[in-house]
Amino acid sequence: METNKYLLSILVDDEPGVLSRIAGLFSGRGFNIDSLSVASTTEPDVSRITMVTKCEPHIIEQIKKQLHKLINVITVNDLTDKKYVQRELALIKINAQPDKKADILRIVDIFRCKIVDVGISHYTIEVSGDNEKHDAIISLLTPMGIIEIASTGSIALARENGKH
């Protein structure tokens, strides 16, 4: 069956154990979590969880309803078919041999990234953007010799005015 990617923005009570309730729901029912990002919001006691999940279309309805059933979940907003801005942040440490340095800097420039750490033989690049941008830059940098990557999950907000 066809699986799709879905982007959910979930507001939850900022309480101990809430993340565990959500993670437990996913593992217990065999749902996937592709990426997960949790942080506070402007409201005290409320956190936002941005989650990317991959599943069949009829499963996403179950996921949303099951999430909503958790007492500590305040709202579940499916951004997938809405207009939204989405960002991920990645730090990419790459081998920077003298003959490759110019190429790397050119790629960094084209993608409007930043070099945040420089060593004798490495650069660490900060990339922020959507998922496709990340995939693109990683595929270009791979031949140069990526040493390691740390990246966040997606975060997103709907483009409309108002809180979601």
Place this chain on the structure above:
Amino acid sequence: MKLTGAQILIKMIKAEGVDTIFGYPGGAVIDIYDALAKQNDLKHILVRHEQGAVHAADAYARANKSVGVALVTSGPGATNTVTGIASAHSDSIPIVVFTGQVPTGLIGNDAFQEVDIVGITRPCTKHNYLVKDVNKLASIIKEAFHLARSGRPGPVLIDLPKDIVGTLVDFKEPKTISLKSYKPNYKPNKKQLNKVVELICQAKRPVIFAGGGVILSQASSDITRLAKMADIPVTGSLMGLGAFPGSDPLWLGMLGMHGTYRANMSIGHCDLLIAAGVRFDDRVTGNIEKFAPKAKIVQIDIDPTSIHKNIEVQCPIVGDCKAALEGIVQLLENKNLDDYKNDHKQWLDQIQEWKSTTPLKYEQDNVVIKPQFVIEKLYELTKGEAIITTEVGQNQMWAAQYYHFDKPNHFITSGGLGVMGFGLPAAIGAKAACPDKLVVDIAGDGSIQMNIQELMTAIESKIDVKIVILNNQYLGMVRQWQELFYEKVYSSTNMENAPDFVKLAEAYGAKGLRCTRPDEVESTLSEGLNSEGTVVMDFSVDREESVYPMVPAGGALTEMLLV
């Protein structure tokens, strides 16, 4: 007013209308037990194992249409409740379980009898709490009871660190509950109700399917009204038995793996299925692809996750069963249903034919007792008025098939989780809730041994229950599967090495009766049921009798093994 956490606990439980709780003491809850001893408002029944306390609370809730409460200590006391909590969760039964916890300062230090019970029970509670501030205790308890009984009911656990219950604070009774997003939708959508009425009017072969949700929302009279006004036959899940009168001609019997022939056939042939308060468990549906293949399905449930979970439905209604059924009845009252009833007379005739050609059956000779015969006799002697609890397995299925429940809240069984050892503590809980009722546990010789220690609870607390053991010296349901699907390799299902249940009953202080002959079944039951106190009746039944009809797991409902 200054109160300790323990006193607040007792006060708040009383305020919720609970008069009896079930529990077992220990170090972490010793302050609560001290407070319990110094008051007379709340009765405490001392069980002999914490699992029993939760099953008793579960049955208390069901028999009393209220919330059941269990109180246990930390660590092993808490872990022993997990099976009971998971069972209540599967069956959507409102209970609140209080567990002791090590003092706040020791949490996380692997202290003596420490366990993360909130973590352990997260997937099997509706919600749970660790109380970290005694000032919040009262409002958490109020919230817990509200969560347990509202919406789709379920178990809620409150973990109480020892220092919290020992602290003295100013007590203010909480007036309101503040839950940001928890607002169960009781009121069904009017448009959808109109659609159901339309579907009913178009249907030629309608069936109503009642589940535990009908009993929980106390909608038995409404579903009965609906069925009668439009002559719609009714089937039920195991949890739905009693939602519609079992002696009514429109009753089809139970549906599913061990459902009646006519109930399963009617699902295969109906063109409209009105499902109320059901979750389409695999034991009910069999092969999902072949479930009600010709029918439009209406599903009424208060829990949106129940809808479209296992079965695609054409007309979902999120809301309280009672409100929805009342609404449908009201709309139908404006219609003349005479033509409609005439139209599906043929359907009722068809069902009658299924009933007469292929009824539930067994053959009782005069040598060996058939288990079904015991239950039929029990039904006759109790006039169908007893509260029946069951263990799990063949005993449970025969009880469901041969004891015809006319009223809701009279059949108390571990439906979803299928917990062996449920019946005896459940009988104690039901009897504590309804002291004037006759309460009978229909048990197997395997299951009864799983919580047999609760006999002592019944004796000590003078809660008189009657236990009918259908003793086939096997774990009968597993044996039946081994006979049918595993070439009769009876691996680990032989229970010949068993205690003498009569002597065991006597050792606990109960009355024990043994019956080995068909012609003594009635007199044994009669003696047992009419004796004072708790009685264990041990019936030696046909060892290899199986439960039929049977839909093999994953098969279509209409493809039943009949004998």
